[in-house]
Amino acid sequence: MEVGIVARKGSERAAAVASALRDAVVATGEAVWIDAVTAAALDEPESGRPVNALxxxxxxxxVGGDGTFLFVARNAGDTPIIGINLGEVGFLNAVPPERAxxxxxxxxxxxxxxxMNVREAxxxxxxxxxxxxxxxxxxxxxQGGRRGPGAGIEYAIRVDGVRYSGGHADGVLVATPTGSTAYNLSExxxxxxxxVSGLVVNEMAAVEGMPPLVVGLDAxxxxxxxxxxGAVVVSDGRNATTLDTPIEVTVRRTTPPMRIAGPPANFFEALEKLS
Structure with a gap:
């Protein structure tokens, strides 16, 4: 078995937890490595590997917060991920550091x-x-290139080819159940x-629009x-791409899903930390 460990960038505590985990895995006789940024933080630059090796x-x-988990997920393909929670909420990182x-x-x-008990998101x-x-x-x-008065986009939304809503708004957000507690919640x-097997369609600060809609997972x-x-398409708050308009942007489920290992997070306990 091969284990790859990634710690939150810039966190001495996360790097220390990653180092201790590496030692524990080495003691089992399994192969293990840490990513290059974590290795540099531990003054071991020669021992690190690129994160895409995950x-x-x-x-x-x-090892970090939900942001670290998502960073790992972007590089892990279909490799199962276990999250060690050093953040404040922990919808994805279910394991406290003392149980890492x-x-x-x-x-x-x-x-x-x-x-392995692996769940898919x-x-x-x-x-x-x-x-x-x-x-x-x-x-x-x-969304548009900027938000606020005089900004935004003119849009029309269709779900499975049928018109749902349209008009003027700052943008349109389509979220997974995982993402319902993130940007979607702030909107x-x-x-x-x-x-729940569904997706959220949410018009952001619409002048006239419909309430947020939950549609089928395969919609x-x-x-x-x-x-x-122009239109700007943003994935998980990063990787923004500007597209010439008029244009149609199609959003749908893709593969592979994010695969989560380890004990499941307690959704309602995590919600309490948001208040």
Whole structure:
């Protein structure tokens, strides 16, 4: 078995936890490595590997907050990820640091028995012509180049080819259940339990619009943008791409899903930390 460990960038505590986990895995006789940034933080630059090597590993360990988990997910392909929570909320990182070694070693033992309990969380992509976005675990946003008075986009939304809404707004957000607690929540969208198979369609500060809508997990959401100033498509708050308008952006579920190992997070406990 091969284990890759990534710590939150700039966090001495996260790097120290990653180092201790590496030592624990070495003691089991399994192969293990840390990413280059973490290795540099530990003054071991020669021992680090690129994060995209996670896709060839059997288990990825994310040490940090949900942002670190998502960073690992963008590089892990379909490799299962276990999250060690050094953040404030922890919807994705279920394991507290004091239980990190126990949890990672339990996953190694389960792997050896072919008995890992891996859960899948959907990811989304946006497409426009020949262009395809980076997969998103939280949300895809179609927006204007800026927000506020005089900004935004003129748009029309279709769900599986049928018009749902349209008009003028700062943008349109399509979120997974995982992402319902992120940007979607700040835009007054609904919370979606992770066991629910659905996507949220949320118009952002619409002049006239419909309430946020939960559609089927396999629905196809098309956002047609007519604004002359172009459209910006953003995946998980980063990887922004500006597209010429008029244009149609299609958002749908993609593969592989994000694969999560280890004990599940308590959704309602995590919600309490948001208040």
């Amino acid at each position: 896709s060839d590993s059997d288990l990825a360990v994310a 070694e126990e949890a990672v070693l339990a996953e190694i033992e389960a792997f050896d028995r072919d008995a 959907s990811r989304l992509t946006a497409e426009a012509g020949t262009w395809t976005s980076v997969p998103a675990a939280n949300e895809i946003v179609v 007054r969208g609904p919370l979606v339990h992770p066991d 196809t959401v098309t956002v047609a943008v007519e604004s002359a100033d």
